Every structure is written in C-alpha cells, then in structure tokens.
Amino acid sequence: xxxxxxxxxxxxxxxxxxxxxxxxxxxxxxxxxxxxxxxxxxxxxxxxxxxxxxxxxxxxxxxxxxxxxxxxxxxxxxxxxxxxxxxxxxxxxxxxxxxxxxxxxxxxxxxxxxxxxxxxxxxxxxxxxxxxxxxxxxxxxxxxxxxxxxxxxxxxxxxxxxxxxxxxxxxxxxxxxxxxxxxxxxxxxxxxxxxxxxxxxxxxxxxxxxxxxxxxxxxxxxxxxxxxxxxxxxxxxxxxxxxxxxxxxxxxxxxxxxxxxxxxxxxx
Numbered sequence: 688x689x690x691x692x693x694x695x696x697x698x699x700x701x702x703x704x705x706x707x708x709x710x711x712x713x714x715x716x717x718x719x720x721x722x723x724x725x726x727x728x729x730x731x732x733x734x735x736x737x738x739x740x741x742x743x744x745x746x747x748x749x750x751x752x753x754x755x756x757x758x759x760x761x762x763x764x765x766x767x768x769x770x771x772x773x774x775x776x777x778x779x780x781x782x783x784x785x786x787x788x789x790x791x792x793x794x795x796x797x798x799x800x801x802x803x804x805x806x807x808x809x810x811x812x813x814x815x816x817x818x819x820x821x822x823x824x825x826x827x828x829x830x831x832x833x834x835x836x837x838x839x840x841x842x843x844x845x846x847x848x849x850x851x852x853x854x855x856x857x858x859x860x861x862x863x864x865x866x867x868x869x870x871x872x873x874x875x876x877x878x879x880x881x882x883x884x885x886x887x888x889x890x891x892x893x894x895x896x897x898x899x900x901x902x903x904x905x906x907x908x909x910x911x912x913x914x915x916x917x918x919x920x921x922x923x924x925x926x927x928x929x930x931x932x933x934x935x936x937x938x939x940x941x942x943x944x945x946x947x948x949x950x951x952x953x954x955x
Contacts, residue, residue: 688899696898700728706761710777711942718925718937720758722862727762729901751806752831753787763795804837814855833865836874848887853909857917862924888917895920
C-alpha cells in the first residue's frame with residue numbers, strides 16, 4: 688500500500704469517527720464503535736466486494752459485536768452503500784438505524800446481532816454454504832474480545848476448522864475492555880492466539896489501527912489453504928478522543944451535547 692493510499696484511509700477513518708460522535712447523542716456504545724473504525728474502513732474500501740444487491744459471488748460481512756454498529760453505519764455511508772442523511776436519525780423512532788444490527792434494515796446489514804456470541808456460528812454457516820455451492824464468496828466476521836467468553840464462539844471455531852473453511856476470516860477487536868471491566872480481570876483469555884491455534888485456525892496478531900497492516904493482512908487471507916483465518920487486532924477503546932480512550936464508562940455513555948463540538952474538533 689502506498690503512503691497516499693494509507694493517508695486516504697486515515698482521512699476516511701477520521702470522517703467516520705466524527706460521524707460516530709454526531710450520531711451518539713442518543714445512544715451508547717460510542718467507545719466500542721471508535722475502536723473498530725479502522726478495521727471497517729480498511730475492509731469496505733480496500734478488501735470487500737460489498738455489493739448491496741443479492742449477487743451470489745459477493746463477500747459477506749457480519750458485525751457480531753452489535754453494540755458497535757454506529758461505526759458500521761457510518762462506514763456504509765462513507766462507502767456510498769447507504770444514504771448519509773440517515774446518520775442524523777440514528778436511534779430515532781421509526782429510523783432503520785437501530786441500536787444493534789437488524790437484518791434487512793438497510794443495505795449492508797445481513798444478520799441481526801446483539802446477543803453476543805452468535806456472529807461466528809452464523810458466519811460458519813454462510814461460509815460452508817458458499818463452499819457447497821462452489822462460490823468464491825468470502826465471509827468476514829468481527830467480534831469483541833469480551834465476546835469470546837461465549838461458548839458458542841468456540842463451538843463455531845471448532846466446526847469451521849473441521850470443515851476446512853478457508854473462505855472464513857474472523858477478526859477480534861482486542862481493546863481489553865468489556866461491559867463490566869477489563870477482560871483479563873473478569874474472565875482472562877490467557878495466550879489468546881494459542882487458543883485459536885489449538886482450534887485449528889491460522890492466527891495472526893496486528894495493530895488494529897495501522898491501516899497498511901490491516902489491509903495487507905486481510906488481503907493475505909486465507910493465510911493457509913484449507914484453514915480458517917483469525918486476525919487478533921489490538922485496538923484502543925474510544926480511539927481518537929483522549930477523554931474516551933481506554934475508559935470503561937464510555938462503554939455506556941451517550942455523548943453529551945456540550946462535548947460533541949470539542950470531540951469533533953479533536954478529530955479534525
């Protein structure tokens with residue numbers, strides 16, 4: 688990736704983060720959204736073939752950590768998949784932009800998520816169906832690190848390996864925080880990468896805010912033919928706003944009206 692391309696992605700990511708701040712006057716999950724912006728921007732602008740139509744050969748993306756959906760909506764708008772004017776109505780009564788992804792609400796939202804741990808099992812089904820049909824479609828699914836405490840994730844991981852789903856890529860937003868504290872203090876997942884490897888996944892760890900590294904890693908998937916791939920992306924919760932970064936409270940806070948402009952200025 689050229690420096691120009693990397694700079695362009697950085698500009699888009701900043702725009703997406705500003706949109707997330709504007710949207711979050713009513714909702715929660717702002718910090719959870721901010722940590723995944725760079726991953727989503729790289730996916731949608733450099734990797735996916737994300738046709739909003741029903742084309743059979745297109746790629747699929749599932750946001751398993753549904754509470755970060757504001758970042759997905761803002762990325763879809765930046766990519767031109769949904770109308771950017773919809774962002775002004777996030778969480779309003781009657782708006783299609785709900786607080787967690789709702790299947791079919793807008794183009795680009797294929798699966799309803801929110802109850803954690805469901806994304807990977809669904810992604811396994813999509814990837815297996817594509818294999819059986821002889822399609823080249825790839826399936827990408829993004830999880831939070833706290834979400835990996837759900838047993839259904841590991842059931843899906845075991846089956847994906849058994850089926851040899853090398854068209855499946857799991858990404859984990861490793862920001863170290865979940866709803867009630869730090870992940871390593873609540874239910875530690877020691878030797879994170881080794882756990883995935885023991886389930887038969889080819890595993891790589893990256894900086895989840897380094898655009899060039901994200902793109903290069905995603906484009907290299909599958910890392911090994913016949914094996915599913917997982918990318919452990921080390922991120923900062925609330926990335927981009929110092930008062931929000933690595934702060935547990937922002938898992939739930941809305942953005943107060945008097946802080947929107949200062950936050951936007953910081954992101955300019």
